[in-house]
Amino acid sequence: MTTSNASGAHSITKQDLNKVFLRSLTMEYSWNYERQQHMGYCFSMLPIIRRVYDKKEDQIAATQRHMEFFNTTPYISTLILGISAAMEESNSKDADFDASSINSVKAALMSPLAGIGDSLFWGTLRVIATGLGVSLAMEGSILGPLLFLIVFNVPHYIIRWFCLKWGYGFGTSFLSKIEESGLMPKLTMGAAVLGLMVIGAMVPNLVSVSVAGSLGTGDSAQTIQSIIDGIMPSLLPLLVTLGVFELVQHKVRIAWILIILMAVGIVGSFFGIFAV
Amino acid sequence: MLIQAILVGLVAMCVTFEWALGTCLASRPIVTGVLIGLVMGDLETGIIVGATLEMVFIGSVTIGAAVPPDVITGGILGTAFAISTGQGAEVALTLAFPIASLYLIVDNAMTLVVMPFFVHKADAYVAQGNLEGMERMHLLGGFVVKSLPRFVVCSLAFYLGTPVMNAVLEAIPEFVSNGLVVAGGFIPALGISLLASMIINKQTAVFFVLGFALCAYLGIPMLGIAVIGACLAVILVVVQPGIVAQTPQLTSEGSFDDDDF
Structure with missing residues (x-):
């Protein structure tokens, strides 16, 4: 789709992104203390992994990458999924790509995005939806609970979808520029710096x-x-x-x-x- | 009574599927009130009690106990008892509260003891190249740990009534339920370590310490840490590329030395 030497079969399609979107809905189902949303994240990435890698060992390596710790606001997890998808696509086509930067970028983004997402969705949207819903429901009207679900979920699903689109689009255009200019080692280093600072700050937080x-x-x-x-x-x-x-x-x-x-x-x- | 109990349990199980449907808040009391109202044959009371309980649970709720009870079982059983006893939401909540607290222990135990089985089974499947196995573990793990126990506990609690469940709760020693909460505080350290070990090397370890110190001492929130981290990354790799090779020397000028042990 984006890189010049791409063989069509290994480029991510719109259908693949649709699958990622649907699978991202299960992000929190297998939440656990050890690696939190990691199975949900890995589950969401599998359509991409199956698309871009042919060899079984490449698929396994990529899957193991996404079995690492992950936690963010589920509603905007798709932004990171989109970027990861773009990075896996580049990794499959470019032998010089440093795959460890994929997890550095994930680590750098997950907690700051959770900060934004939690206050936006839990702190703001949920409170508005509850306020509207409860005031009607207190009178015994079924419109209350319905309004609660609609006010929260219509923006939620729309934002979830666009985050995936933006993440993937941003990831691919950014990465192709980086690859052309030979800045990949620098990006890897920068991502590690940022990722580790965020991981360090996770200790007091989590x-x-x-x-x-x-x-x-x-x-x-x-x-x-x-x-x-x-x-x-x-x-x-x-x-x-x-x-x-x-x-x-x-x-x-x-x-x-x-x-x-x-x-x-x-x-x-x-x-x-x-x-x- | 038995059929109603099973239906109450089924509602509890089905609303946990919200975690597989985008965390769409279908398990909040305002929604479960409607479903329980339908099951118990009194929709209007269900809606009103659900909305009342929603307000009770909206903030951090600690009604006399150390830990807040499970919102899902609390909301569902609170509404169910409110309709079955004909008393108000507040009274119903005091009936449902012991079970919601008991469920917190069940949930902690399931997440701490049972979920790791699925997590490590999934690791093993991935290592063998069985990606479908991993997919199964994700969905099955969620079902066994989050959905099924809520069916069992809510059905049983509604069928047996509060006194029996209260006795069960009192039979569990406090150190076990506290211990599970304490262990839940430790275990994220494992996920953080696994993640860090994929990225960290001698040259970059200092940034882990820096992120920790900025957060622990200055209380800078995550977004602030990320902004500082992004600036540092740009300084190191774009503005001053030569410095990258000598990164560890940065600490000798900074004040984070004393954290490095």
């Missing part, structure tokens, strides 16, 4: 660990958590993340890491170490 208990008595009593916060805010979430990162680097099986984390949570709660 990981929560706090301890119970206090030292001293009476007015001089200080909670242990406030002492730790005095050393460094979000110190415990950082330590937990670094600890888990070490385990991941040492190829400890993910199932074991999960069991360790759950055991620490439950045993710690038994001894009253953690505050809920």
Whole structure:
């Protein structure tokens, strides 16, 4: 569709994007603590992966890429899906493409977009829809619930579709320019810088660990958590993340890491170490 | 009574499909009120109670307990009890509240214990090249973890009534339910680590620390972090390309050194 040496069969079609749109609706169905919306994201990317890669090993590598952590406001997840689709398409056609930049871009976009999307959809649109719906429903009118669903979902589905279109269109035009000018290594580096800063900021935002208990008595009593916060805010979430990162680097099986984390949570709660 | 209980459970199960239909808010009390009203044969009361419960659940709701109850089971059982007992929404909510709290424990346990099975099975399928297997795990995992338990718990709760469910709730030791909440706070660290390990190297690790420090110390929201990150990326790769090779030296001038341990 866009690159010059494209063989038609491997270019993303409108039907593929339609499939991505429909599949993106399931984004939150298999939400989990470990990688959150990752299966929904991967599920949405599969029509693209099947389209652009012929060889089984390429398909597997791409699928594994999209089985990594993902979380954003589901309504605008399609913007990132569109960009990922464009990047996978480039990756399949350009041997010099650095595939790790695909996940760097995802990481860089997911949390900032969640910030915008959450306040737009949860904070604004949902509140307007609820206000309109409840006032009618309180009188026993079925128009209330209907209005609630319509006011929220008509903009939602329209925005979801256009985000996919924009994401893919922006991704392809941007990438073809970058490829022509040979800036790909720089883009990879820039995406890693941005992605890692966002991932670093996810630690205080997404990981929560706090301890119970206090030292001293009476007015001089200080909670242990406030002492730790005095050393460094979000110190415990950082330590937990670094600890888990070490385990991941040492190829400890993910199932074991999960069991360790759950055991620490439950045993710690038994001894009253953690505050809920 | 039995048929009504099954229908209440079916409503609870079907509205969870909203997560497979774009998170379209079909499981909010204002919508479930209509469905329960239809099932119980009193549409108008269903709509009114649903709207009342919607207002109860709109913000962060903590009615006397440490953790907010599950909105879906709370809304559905609240409406169902309101119609079956003929009492108002507030009374109905106090009846539904124990079950909605109990469901929070069920939901945490299902997400923490059962969902990883599907996640890792999906990983294994992908490694074997069985992409259809991954697709199945995604949909089946959602159904088993989110939809099915709501059918079981809502049917059972409506059939048995509140006293029995209250006894079940009290039989669960507090450290187990708290422990699941605590573990839920830890586990995102695993997803973050897996994601970071795909991107990070010695040269770029400092940016992870920088992002953390900007957020933890200055409380800069994500969008702000992204703007700063984008500026840094442009400075490093466009404005001052030569600096990229010497990136780690940046820290010796900055104040983030003390975070690097």
